[in-house]
Amino acid sequence: MANDLLDYHDALHTLLETHTPLQRHEDVALAALNHRMLAQDVAVQHNVPEFDNSAMDGYAINGNALTQWHVVHRIAAGDAGASLTLQPGQAARIFTGAPVPQGTTAVVMQEKVTHNDAADTNGGPTHIHLQAGETIQDGQHIRRRAEELRAGDVLLTADQRITPATIGLLAGQGYTHACVHAQVRVTVFSSGNELVPPGQPLGPGQIYDSNRIMLIAWLQSLGYAVTDGGNLPDQLAPTREALARAAGESDAIVCSGGVSVGEEDHLKNALTEVGELIQWRLFIKPGKPFTWGRIDRPDHTCRVFMLPGNPVSSLVTFQQLALPAMQRLTGLSAEGARPMQWKAQAAFTRNKPEPRREFVRVTLTPNRGDSPGQWHVRPVAQQGSNMLSGAVHANALAEVPPGMLVQEGDTLTVYPLFNQI
Numbered sequence: 001m002a003n004d005l006l007d008y009h010d011a012l013h014t015l016l017e018t019h020t021p022l023q024r025h026e027d028v029a030l031a032a033l034n035h036r037m038l039a040q041d042v043a044v045q046h047n048v049p050e051f052d053n054s055a056m057d058g059y060a061i062n063g064n065a066l067t068q069w070h071v072v073h074r075i076a077a078g079d080a081g082a083s084l085t086l087q088p089g090q091a092a093r094i095f096t097g098a099p100v101p102q103g104t105t106a107v108v109m110q111e112k113v114t115h116n117d118a119a120d121t122n123g124g125p126t127h128i129h130l131q132a133g134e135t136i137q138d139g140q141h142i143r144r145r146a147e148e149l150r151a152g153d154v155l156l157t158a159d160q161r162i163t164p165a166t167i168g169l170l171a172g173q174g175y176t177h178a179c180v181h182a183q184v185r186v187t188v189f190s191s192g193n194e195l196v197p198p199g200q201p202l203g204p205g206q207i208y209d210s211n212r213i214m215l216i217a218w219l220q221s222l223g224y225a226v227t228d229g230g231n232l233p234d235q236l237a238p239t240r241e242a243l244a245r246a247a248g249e250s251d252a253i254v255c256s257g258g259v260s261v262g263e264e265d266h267l268k269n270a271l272t273e274v275g276e277l278i279q280w281r282l283f284i285k286p287g288k289p290f291t292w293g294r295i296d297r298p299d300h301t302c303r304v305f306m307l308p309g310n311p312v313s314s315l316v317t318f319q320q321l322a323l324p325a326m327q328r329l330t331g332l333s334a335e336g337a338r339p340m341q342w343k344a345q346a347a348f349t350r351n352k353p354e355p356r357r358e359f360v361r362v363t364l365t366p367n368r369g370d371s372p373g374q375w376h377v378r379p380v381a382q383q384g385s386n387m388l389s390g391a392v393h394a395n396a397l398a399e400v401p402p403g404m405l406v407q408e409g410d411t412l413t414v415y416p417l418f419n420q421i
């Protein structure tokens with residue numbers, strides 16, 4: 001166990017290198033795939049498009065140099081139009097996505113033609129005329145067979161993160177399931193005799209437990225299989241037993257509180273007794289007591305992340321350290337698991353240096369006027385590590401390196417809160 005206060009970037013680097021994707025895989029139905037990581041390559045099994053089809057509502061024509069055509073077919077999406085044929089001078093009324101008939105040289109948008117009033121038996125015009133001044137490019141508005149995807153090619157590669165677009169693409173290929181990395185199982189604890197679950201009355205000296213539900217909701221929204229481990233009392237034996245039990249059925253434990261130096265802070269000792277404490281304390285503000293470690297079981301390793309109890313310290317160390325490590329377990333690369341980062345200009349000054357690397361809760365907004373395209377950051381009023389309202393009014397963390405005095409216009413690295421802007 002190392003007791004030196006680690007720098008944030010060293011800690012993040014070590015976490016990303018020492019946490020690697022779990023090797024359990026499973027087949028999952030499309031609707032439940034968002035955020036999951038593909039475990040193997042997926043092939044294109046159907047050409048896209050499967051057949052030449054119209055990109056517009058209008059007319060498939062034969063004869064691009066002509067200015068009028070005789071309408072002989074009507075082809076809607078879903079019709080088997082590819083078996084029909086156009087002779088020179090003929091056209092087919094056609095709709096977006098419908099197969100073009102044999103002999104089609106181009107599709108003309110309906111806005112570009114006029115037609116006579118006589119109607120055929122389907123209610124459509126019998127002749128169409130190209131409007132004056134319009135020209136036709138060879139093959140215009142025809143989406144060609146296999147122009148997007150060709151059967152047999154690779155559709156998606158392993159270790160790609162699934163988004164709603166991926167799910168649509170898989171459905172478009174007729175897939176109902178995909179083989180993905182198994183969900184990472186996480187047990188979330190809070191710790192502290194003062195904590196009461198929301199909904200119950202508060203006694204003297206008690207406060208509501210904010211952190212546990214904040215972390216559970218966050219992890220669930222990212223697709224983790226989350227177990228609520230409850231609140232741990234400020235006692236060593238039950239804490240040790242709860243960690244040992246959770247390690248048997250989890251890939252990770254996330255807990256908050258009880259990792260500082262007071263005699264009621266039992267989490268670190270409990271971890272040392274049932275597993276290994278790898279690092280305690282970082283040179284950061286907030287979040288100095290952040291701790292990580294591991295508990296080995298015969299068939300798997302459970303990673304342990306102990307967040308400082310102050311709610312903002314929990315939030316910041318979770319986003320900046322614990323979550324990137326857990327994202328590695330889901331199958332993401334070290335680069336892909338890093339917190340999202342941005343550059344922005346300080347719209348504030350800081351004359352008093354802070355020795356620790358600080359993650360200031362800020363509002364990140366685009367500059368307007370003089371330097372559009374630039375972003376600037378301004379700290380929110382409530383900066384206490386106990387003040388969750390500050391994190392609610394902020395949308396990013398601005399990193400201020402140790403000892404740095406900030407001048408207006410200085411460039412800072414910023415991390416959007418919840419990795420979204």
Ligand SMILES: Nc1nc2c(c(=O)[nH]1)N[C@H]1C(S)=C(S)[C@@H](COP(=O)(O)OP(=O)(O)OC[C@H]3O[C@@H](n4cnc5c(N)ncnc54)[C@H](O)[C@@H]3O)O[C@H]1N2
Binds near residue numbers: 192209210258265289
């Ligand atoms: N003598 C020292 N005292 C403290 C130090 C230190 O270096 N020397 N570090 C301070 C820093 S920095 C932090 S951060 C906190 C973190 O301490 P713990 O992780 O042990 O957290 P607790 O003491 O259990 O709680 C701190 C604070 O947060 C409240 N809390 C805890 N859990 C929750 C929860 N789930 N929901 C809402 N609020 C929670 C708790 O009631 C305390 O007010 O230690 C400093 N002390």
Ligand code: MOO
Binds near residue numbers: 284289308385
């Ligand atoms: O590090 Mo503590 O998290 O400053 O409040």
